[in-house]
Amino acid sequence: MISKEEITKIAGLAMLELSENEKAEYSSQLSSLLGYFNEIQDLDLAGVEPTNHALVADNVLREDTAVPSLGQNVVVAGAPATDGKSYRVPAIIETEEQP
Amino acid sequence: MSENYIKYANYKEMPAHFKPAHEIRKMIDAKEISEAELMESAVRRSKETNGLLNAFLSINGGAEGFSGVKNSFWAGIPVALKDNIVTKGIKTTAGSKILENYTPIYDATVVQKLKNAGAPIVGKTNMDEFAMGSSTENSAFGVTKNPWDITRVPGGSSGGSAVAVASGLAYMALGSDTGGSIRQPAALCGVCGMKPTYGRVSRYGLIAFASSLDQIGPFTRDALDMAYALDVICGHDPKDSTSSAAPAESFSDFVKKGMDMNGVKIGIPDEYFGDGIEQGVAERVKEAINQFEKMGAKIVSVKLPHTKYAIPVYYLIATAEASSNLSRFDGVKYGFRAAEFKNLKDMYMKTRDEGFGAEVKRRIILGTYALSSGYYDAYYKTAQKARTKIKEDFQAAFSRADLILSPVTPATAFKIGEKTADPLTMYMSDIFTISANLASIPALSIPCGLSGGMPVGLQLSGNYFQEGKMLAAAYEFQKRTDHHLCVAAV
Amino acid sequence: MKYEAVIGLEVHVQLSTNTKIFCSCSTRYSGNEPNTSVCEVCSGQPGVLPVLNAEVLKRAVKTGLALNCSIAKRTKFDRKNYFYPDLPKGYQVSQFDMPICANGYIIVNDGLAEGKKDKKIGITRIHMEEDAGKNVHGSDGKSSFVDYNRAGVPLLEIVSEPDIRTSSEAKEYLEKLKTILKYIDVSDCNMEDGSLRCDANVSVRPAGETKLGTKVEIKNMNSFRGVQKAIDYEIERQIKVCESGSKITQETRLYDEAKAVTLTMRKKEEAFDYRYFPEPDLPPYDIAPKDIDAINSALPELPDAKFARYINEMQLSVYDASLLSNNPSLAAFFDECAAGYKNYKAITNWLLGDISKKMNELGIEDIFSSRIRPENLLEMLVLIDNGTISGKIAKTVVDEIFASGEKSSKIIEKLGLVQISDDGFILKIINEVVAENPKSISDYISGKEAAVGFLVGQIMKKTRGKANPKLVNEMLITELAKLKNA
Ligand SMILES: [Mg+2]
Numbered sequence A: 001m002i003s004k005e006e007i008t009k010i011a012g013l014a015m016l017e018l019s020e021n022e023k024a025e026y027s028s029q030l031s032s033l034l035g036y037f038n039e040i041q042d043l044d045l046a047g048v049e050p051t052n053h054a055l056v057a058d059n060v061l062r063e064d065t066a067v068p069s070l071g072q073n074v075v076v077a078g079a080p081a082t083d084g085k086s087y088r089v090p091a092i093i094e095t096e097e098q099p
Numbered sequence B: 001m002s003e004n005y006i007k008y009a010n011y012k013e014m015p016a017h018f019k020p021a022h023e024i025r026k027m028i029d030a031k032e033i034s035e036a037e038l039m040e041s042a043v044r045r046s047k048e049t050n051g052l053l054n055a056f057l058s059i060n061g062g063a064e065g066f067s068g069v070k071n072s073f074w075a076g077i078p079v080a081l082k083d084n085i086v087t088k089g090i091k092t093t094a095g096s097k098i099l100e101n102y103t104p105i106y107d108a109t110v111v112q113k114l115k116n117a118g119a120p121i122v123g124k125t126n127m128d129e130f131a132m133g134s135s136t137e138n139s140a141f142g143v144t145k146n147p148w149d150i151t152r153v154p155g156g157s158s159g160g161s162a163v164a165v166a167s168g169l170a171y172m173a174l175g176s177d178t179g180g181s182i183r184q185p186a187a188l189c190g191v192c193g194m195k196p197t198y199g200r201v202s203r204y205g206l207i208a209f210a211s212s213l214d215q216i217g218p219f220t221r222d223a224l225d226m227a228y229a230l231d232v233i234c235g236h237d238p239k240d241s242t243s244s245a246a247p248a249e250s251f252s253d254f255v256k257k258g259m260d261m262n263g264v265k266i267g268i269p270d271e272y273f274g275d276g277i278e279q280g281v282a283e284r285v286k287e288a289i290n291q292f293e294k295m296g297a298k299i300v301s302v303k304l305p306h307t308k309y310a311i312p313v314y315y316l317i318a319t320a321e322a323s324s325n326l327s328r329f330d331g332v333k334y335g336f337r338a339a340e341f342k343n344l345k346d347m348y349m350k351t352r353d354e355g356f357g358a359e360v361k362r363r364i365i366l367g368t369y370a371l372s373s374g375y376y377d378a379y380y381k382t383a384q385k386a387r388t389k390i391k392e393d394f395q396a397a398f399s400r401a402d403l404i405l406s407p408v409t410p411a412t413a414f415k416i417g418e419k420t421a422d423p424l425t426m427y428m429s430d431i432f433t434i435s436a437n438l439a440s441i442p443a444l445s446i447p448c449g450l451s452g453g454m455p456v457g458l459q460l461s462g463n464y465f466q467e468g469k470m471l472a473a474a475y476e477f478q479k480r481t482d483h484h485l486c487v488a489a490v
Numbered sequence C: 001m002k003y004e005a006v007i008g009l010e011v012h013v014q015l016s017t018n019t020k021i022f023c024s025c026s027t028r029y030s031g032n033e034p035n036t037s038v039c040e041v042c043s044g045q046p047g048v049l050p051v052l053n054a055e056v057l058k059r060a061v062k063t064g065l066a067l068n069c070s071i072a073k074r075t076k077f078d079r080k081n082y083f084y085p086d087l088p089k090g091y092q093v094s095q096f097d098m099p100i101c102a103n104g105y106i107i108v109n110d111g112l113a114e115g116k117k118d119k120k121i122g123i124t125r126i127h128m129e130e131d132a133g134k135n136v137h138g139s140d141g142k143s144s145f146v147d148y149n150r151a152g153v154p155l156l157e158i159v160s161e162p163d164i165r166t167s168s169e170a171k172e173y174l175e176k177l178k179t180i181l182k183y184i185d186v187s188d189c190n191m192e193d194g195s196l197r198c199d200a201n202v203s204v205r206p207a208g209e210t211k212l213g214t215k216v217e218i219k220n221m222n223s224f225r226g227v228q229k230a231i232d233y234e235i236e237r238q239i240k241v242c243e244s245g246s247k248i249t250q251e252t253r254l255y256d257e258a259k260a261v262t263l264t265m266r267k268k269e270e271a272f273d274y275r276y277f278p279e280p281d282l283p284p285y286d287i288a289p290k291d292i293d294a295i296n297s298a299l300p301e302l303p304d305a306k307f308a309r310y311i312n313e314m315q316l317s318v319y320d321a322s323l324l325s326n327n328p329s330l331a332a333f334f335d336e337c338a339a340g341y342k343n344y345k346a347i348t349n350w351l352l353g354d355i356s357k358k359m360n361e362l363g364i365e366d367i368f369s370s371r372i373r374p375e376n377l378l379e380m381l382v383l384i385d386n387g388t389i390s391g392k393i394a395k396t397v398v399d400e401i402f403a404s405g406e407k408s409s410k411i412i413e414k415l416g417l418v419q420i421s422d423d424g425f426i427l428k429i430i431n432e433v434v435a436e437n438p439k440s441i442s443d444y445i446s447g448k449e450a451a452v453g454f455l456v457g458q459i460m461k462k463t464r465g466k467a468n469p470k471l472v473n474e475m476l477i478t479e480l481a482k483l484k485n486a
């Protein structure tokens, strides 16, 4: 069972502002989903390696050779707010937000 | 009342827009049709039908796309792209409000390959937001309709691409398949769709849903076109560390050579033929099995004992990866930003709340939960281990069988709105498709008849990098059957 | 009650590779406009994928070996999820449970201050990760501006064991770490420009207690001196809290350089849940023993080994050996000279004396970025040895080498600095000086030996320092003896 409080905490981690209705809805839906998902707890998985990666070849590397970058006007142009050179965001207050 | 479909006796009888690309190629080469006419027709038909079907989120003006490439199968043959494949200078939304005004600054590797091959792009197709859904009802830009019955869903999440090919709006369309998002809409719309082996096609430029499951693949009219499509999009990409260096043979040459089906072992997983399958679907699939047997294939029974865990495993892994992949949509660099906010955190919270739709938020919450401290081991890590068991099931099955045959979906296309209330019911409809993504194996869907006037799909899976064998078998089937000649009356 | 501090350091060093860790953008953007060394990958565009820079993996292994770590047979990347504007993807690609290196150590206090003992500071782990961009605060206080030039620059995070007990030990650890990293040429290691950054975990406990106290993390220190001062302040603050009977709160504090205090940034309850999970876009990396061996055998001689060699094989003093071995470029210069000249003490004296002084004056940190080359110094030393120039003249030669970079012999010729060893000429000058300084002569005769020094000085002055001082001394004493006995 996932409480509304837990949903609020999780939503905070995911940076989602949810309405009270959404919280209630997700709390009940996720509770029933996880109720069903708990089936996997029945599996005997002792000694089983997790599949951390899909079918991949190991050791994929790139040479340390620079190629020209895209340029300021290209990258910053699509942003919702800029000063033409940098992305503009609401003031960052370091003591509150820096992780 | 006229039928909702037309069954042609052969490709010759079909109007040009329904013909497979390999027929169109011959016509272009014989100067029976021009590249400009093809594109003009595709764009016109797409515009005419979009009000009804809503297959496209954007349609090319029509003038672009001819690069003068010669000696390429796809040169001049119109194709469509799912709107989560980034196209430089062409708006790419992934079906989300949060990207409603996003114009990419680079091309996906598959787009680069199609451009190099001279294939003009008709437009970008509708999809469930960020590929999260099985019905294309979760698009921020309206539902896509099934051309066989516009009260029904086309499947999803690549619904727009499936409809584009099913309605003769493009000869080939690319989709992405994370848990069945190509094969399921292909089945529900009566066309061919394939999810290649993980890594076979570069993911560079595919807006990520679940990185370890996502794979780009084509929709086509038949298996030979599918081989041609795979020829052009597959191959190692130095920009995608997970892209495979496995050599890619010419799939079209391989398929055209023909395959002797005698003694080819086709595995039937018991677990896929239980209760809950619509009778018409079960019958069509059984008929297909009989057909393969008639062609000389040996039908063997295989076991995939962890099938029942596939849905939880899939939804835990996919949502966990998605919760992280979708963090970049924060209103800072591109796309939508909420109009009003008090401070930085408020800007993030409101942008993401307003920018994402309900299903996306539901999955972000679920995935964040599965990764959060205290639950990681019980959910995410357990799911990763169970995924290993599912992979092992398939390796065991492929030691007994060359190919695995199953239904694609338990039922034909459902009514629009029918499953939106309960996410679990919706998730359950992916039961036959998600295992291939978890196991990283290739799987394709081809039409195998109708049930209640709606198309039924047949799924063929193979072991890693066995696309050639799968396509050849599918083409042998199509040479002897006419299900693929049956098209929606659009 | 007596208290003891327990300190662990987390150091982030930028690797000085040509390109970023996961894309081919250049890392040489210093001084450029914001967002110019940026592409779709490092700006976090939808659909992009990372590809690891081979040089990053190599330098991580190199660093691990130099810091006595064991190198993982297999390593992988993980995502660390959090939202911050300088983080383009909303997660940092880092390493969680399979870091590239673990279980190393650094030895500090190695003899520089006489009487102190060597101490091993453990290194828990080293991992690879990507740097974030830079937030610049707007002048209006309402906006901040984000620059992704730094986003994706490769970092090594080097985490020490809580083996450090004092702020000066912390400084020694950082200095030693910096020296080693400079030796192996993986990073510029400049705290002022941010290529080396340090966070400290500090706790206190009653002396003799073995259990750890509650730790506080300190961030935002911008120099080694700042690290020292922040730790000192924090230790004192924590002791005061303990003595007042209160409990230390587990928290993160920011160091305020101007006020030299630490201030609460975030309490434990607000700790982040980073939701680490394996990065699905990057495959794992297997590190073959033969690759480790190859990197290991290409490692340069490291400071501890150099120090020992200077003492044991070259008979340098502990102090000189320490100064030289802790300065990678000076040590390299010394080694080059020592290969062709056996009076190691003479080389050391010049390097640590006049040459270091000259470099300080000119603000040169790396001797190889000055004009002096080992062959210049060697030639000069030989010229002193064979009497062509005096040690005093040599100082002028050094100045001139720094100015022009010319060969010592050429400088001597150009400036007419060749030592005068002509008896007749020197005698003539001696006679002049004797005649001009009757007071000194009578002082000498009455037994004031010090007058000799003055007279030598006068002679050298007359010859503008070019007279062979040894000869001057000998001849003057002979002449004075004659006068005394007359
Ligand atoms: Mg770090």
Ligand SMILES: [Zn+2]
Pocket (backbone or CB within 6 Å): C020, C023, C024, C025, C037, C038, C039, C040, C041, C042, C043, C152
């Ligand atoms: Zn870049």
